[in-house]
Amino acid sequence: MGVLPRCALFLLLASAPVLAGPGSESRWGLRWSAPPGCIQAGPLARAVEARLGRTVFGPEPEFLVDGVLERGRPSGWKARLSLVDARGNVLGGREVSTAEEACSAIDPRLLLVIALMIDPSAALSGPAPELPPSPAPPELPAAEQPPPEPTGKRGERELTVAVSGTLGLGFAVAPGLAGTLWSGGPGDWTWLLRFALYPYAPYTKDGGHLTLVSPVAEAGVCPVSAESGDWRVSACGSAAFALVFAHSEGFQQSRSEALLRGDVGPRFRLERRLDGRRALHTGLGVSWGWLRPTVRLIKPDGTAEDPRLGLPVQVTLDVGVSFPGPWEG
Structure with a gap:
């Protein structure tokens, strides 16, 4: 068994308490907050649906995946995911992190975990689709380039x-x-x-x-x-x-x-x-x-x-x- 299937199987077993309530036919919603330059809610939702092979997100959801992406400490990135039902009860949560400096490095893991929360059988049925590249900020003319920020992103x-x-x-x-x-x-x-x-x-x-x-x-x-x-x-x-x-x-x-x-x-x-x-x-x-x-x-x-x-x-x-x-x- 390869490394990716083993990781996916481990995530599936660890997610069992969370996945006990929702069914694969349930209506889902996605609420996602990420800094500029990182994957946003629209591209993330489309990538999850491509992984599952069907449309899962829509209005009046029965279950909501609530997530936020933020800088890790002291470096890298960390995403916090919560599974919430229609009454606002938090059914469980997951945390995904990476030590890489680029926030796009967390995208494949994030996509897999959200897909497993919604439908583990469909999430493991095929390879992950390619995620759209994160938007890059427009480059300024050479004469207007600001001085580089010091390491640590103090801004x-x-x-x-x-x-x-x-x-x-x-x-x-x-x-x-x-x-x-x-x-x-x-x-x-x-x-x-x-x-x-x-x-x-x-x-x-x-x-x-x-x-x-x-x-x-x-x-x-x-x-x-x-x-x-x-x-x-x-x-x-x-x-x-x-x-x-x-x-x-x-x-x-x-x-x-x-x-x-x-x-x-x-x-x-x-x-x-x-x-x-x-x-x-x-x-x-x-x-x-x-x-x-x-x-x-x-x-x-x-x-x-x-x-x-x-x-x-x-x-x-x-x-x-x-x-x-x-x-x-």
């Missing part, structure tokens, strides 16, 4: 957006909402911007009551980042400023003021990809308050105290969903 960037619930520990545990953006590319450090709102943080001492509302803006850089399979972890250093609105009520008097608090410290990010476009996100930040003004706390007997704003060390925990995607710089 390719990835933007990740995370939406999460958050808990902050200052005077007390305060729930809130947070949104975070990461931007980075191969060979570059990742930059982060985080915005959070803690709408209610109470503090009571000796009968005096203090209410805090805090919008927070944070920026930082992540020099350490690692990825293994569907998991990604990053370690960052960041600085944050919080505009704190404080309201204190005491005996026959009250006081409201706006204060600025500054913090610096590490922030950690852990993600587990669900598919090519979504991931579970967890973020943990530990910061030291280098700028902590005093806040007026009015007590029931009419006296007042001026404690520092929040604890010297604050902890924030974000849990939510992130949406990664490649961007061209």
Whole structure:
């Protein structure tokens, strides 16, 4: 038995749980995202149908092959494929990769895996058809040729957006909402911007009551980042400023003021990809308050105290969903 039939047989056996639901007569759809210059959805769908010997993709599909092609780390290319039914349930997934620098090197493997997901018997019945060549960018005149980009393709960037619930520990545990953006590319450090709102943080001492509302803006850089399979972890250093609105009520008097608090410290990010476009996100930040003004706390007997704003060390925990995607710089 030759090398290609052996590989195809192995893929067929590994795909058994995924292929248990759909039948070969099912209606299929293809949702595919790839960078410019790589195979696009139309040519890929036609090549899969040529491999199977019939038309399989059409409107109102019963099953959808959802895929995305992106740069591998540290080099090569990686395609993530998910099999989704009409109700949106993910039935399984596959990952195809190549260490070659040209994205067209992954096309034959990609074609075989998608064909096996749809109909293994037809996919193995004959040799793979020739794929159309990937479109090449138009050449500029010699006088307008740009200087060559350094190795590592720093022009390719990835933007990740995370939406999460958050808990902050200052005077007390305060729930809130947070949104975070990461931007980075191969060979570059990742930059982060985080915005959070803690709408209610109470503090009571000796009968005096203090209410805090805090919008927070944070920026930082992540020099350490690692990825293994569907998991990604990053370690960052960041600085944050919080505009704190404080309201204190005491005996026959009250006081409201706006204060600025500054913090610096590490922030950690852990993600587990669900598919090519979504991931579970967890973020943990530990910061030291280098700028902590005093806040007026009015007590029931009419006296007042001026404690520092929040604890010297604050902890924030974000849990939510992130949406990664490649961007061209």
